Amino acid sequence: MKVRAPGRVNIIGEHTDYNGGFVLPFAINKYVNVEVKASNLYRFISKNMEPTVETKKLTRTNTWADYIIGILNIISETYKIDFVEFVISSDLPAGAGLSSSAALEVATAYAISKLFSLNLTKKEIALIAYRAENEFVGTKCGIMDQYTVALSKKDHALFIDTQIKNYKYIPLQINPYRFYIINSGIKHKLSNSEYNRRREECETALKILKKANFREITFNDLKKLQGIYKKRVQHVLEENDRVLKTINALKAGKSLEIGKYLYDSHKSLKELYEVSCEEIDFIVEYLKQEKIPGARIIGGGFGGSVLVLAGENFPKIFSKLKTVYETRYPYKISLLNITSSNGVEIVGK
Template structure:
């Protein structure tokens, strides 16, 4: 695969020079949704799907970008002196945003680059194609300019800064962290309040992780994602009038129930309830996995979806159809929406002997109900971003 990308790179930009290759994965979150910007816990894992980058240095300050996923756009050209968001820049706003965030922190980018990108994460699927591209760019800059003291956790934080403040989506840290810090066959139990984390082996005896893509694309910048974050921040301020807390993730379910009336709006109250209860579900789910109680893990996934559907209201008709069918099938231990919501994918834990039937039956019925196909990925958990 690397050879094919290099050949395409040389067709576009010419031969010669030191060509380097990088990869950063997408992620799926097993449980812990919309908790990462509320100071709670998340439990994502890196996928073997992701974004590849081929890079060569230039002697000037020019930047040239080409994506094999958007070939009709051709080479998009800009420079290190023009790192501003621009609608015409299309997908290149994501790597440009990371370059902007590097420079803002004092990491000077001394010269331009020719860059080729290819990603095999379905666009708009909720598997973090944007975070993957941001972490890829961060690793590329760290390696190219010799920023050896920059850790991969810091690369993740820079990617989040770029998404928040350059591209306008107020995401939490989970997606970039999972892409930067993934570990094969492990999920990351991350406390987003402190960035303390541990790797938990994902040992699913006789079961597989199956991602189902609804083919309903979401756009978090244009969606109600930022509204949800604002609602939680307002709810937190209301609770802080009664409680000495810094985030919703600090509350137990019991503490929330005792003080929830401090939140004056019923919609904000439901948003905060999800953030608190989902955090506690995530903690219990990781304990269940450690104890090889995959059935309990699955039940908590089901509860997570119900909360995301009713209290956080980030699901949609197509996703609910997929989850309802999955939860009703023998051999399915748990199923839920994953990612920011408003479309995208579900994640399910499915017994090995039920996987083929799951894909066949749900695929057929989904197409009958909504009029288009779903896509299915029986996934492996991979490592984080790397130099190839």
């Protein structure tokens, strides 16, 4: 059986999902493919990564296979799972902020559910993948990535209220523009980065304010905070507001407004949440000077990719950017032409 799960791009709502905020992602037409069949042990083969991993115990291996092993651990709490061979292939760049790990987790859980007739819903699969990432892999992420990879619908964004874990489909109306992704060539590794530290800083801010969650915080509460805690909370509050404004702009067909919110989000992620880097800032500033409607860093930060809202002629502008960027920095950048996609699905028996 072969299953594929898409990567995702978050239009806006960055670093809000683990703070009970609003996010507005959509799935993209770049995928992680997982083929499964019965075996005499657990075998994990990747056409993109080394090494091949074989084991008869679902314990940590400190390899890429831990994303799959984490899923198997959680499903096996409730269901009996026999030995399985996994063959993984992907055209989704790892470390580019496009949720390759969530795609692998969700594809694995969906494949196992189908292989063993477990009848798990896609929402249940998303929550299993969320637990695996947090409890087994150790990245304290929110639910956005797993929800988007599992539940998305083509030609729609997914508006998720991560506080109550509800979601709605929002039509992607951005004519005459479209979305592009620039991969900066700088790979990040969330579990070994500042990502978990940002989450801890937000949790500390909640304790200082004596609030149970970010929904209880108002802009007036910023007066009670100082330093990094004030900056982190201010970003989350303003970013939540930008998500709602972006949804209104989508519904009204006001694409240029969406671009403005992208630039505002990047400024906040750079100055308040401090998860950008020199190379990404250079890309965004270059695009702004070229009068591109919108751009911002996406993903966990400290590298990864830039989401761009632009017209059909953007590849020509990117060619100029590529020359300047690669002269200035020791990285190769690439342009991904993306369209929206459905969430996880079976693509072969």
